[in-house]
Amino acid sequence: MSAAKIKFREHRGTLAEAMETVIEVDASLAALASLLKVKPKQVKVEKYMYDDRIGWDTHIVTVDGEAVGFTNGPVH
Numbered sequence: 001m002s003a004a005k006i007k008f009r010e011h012r013g014t015l016a017e018a019m020e021t022v023i024e025v026d027a028s029l030a031a032l033a034s035l036l037k038v039k040p041k042q043v044k045v046e047k048y049m050y051d052d053r054i055g056w057d058t059h060i061v062t063v064d065g066e067a068v069g070f071t072n073g074p075v076h
Contacts, residue, residue, distance in 0.1 A: 007072040008032065008061070015053060018070070029075050038063050045075045 004027040012018040025031045033040040048060040048070065056072040 003027065004076070006075065007056075008035065008069055009071075010069045011067050019054070021069075027071075027073065027075050032061060032071075032075060036061075036063055036068060045071060047074070 005024050006027040007022050007024055009018045009023075010021040012021065023035070025035055029040045029043055029045065032045065033043045036043065042063050044062045044065075045059050046062075048058045050056070051058045056070070059071045059074055060067055061069045061071060
């Protein structure tokens with residue numbers, strides 16, 4: 001059985017620019033931390049909003065309190 005996946009996009013000026021950065025990763029805090037090159041304890045993922053434009057159940061990703069991107073679902 002494969003691990004659950006989520007899509008991550010970087011925080012950018014426009015949605016179009018952000019969508020150009022979409023990457024699929026394991027739905028884990030450890031995977032996001034590895035991608036962002038930080039320690040897992042520095043990363044926080046919180047429910048943000050449903051985005052009708054792209055059909056994402058959007059969660060905001062912060063590192064040490066600064067927004068760095070968004071996922072299309074929660075992490076485990």
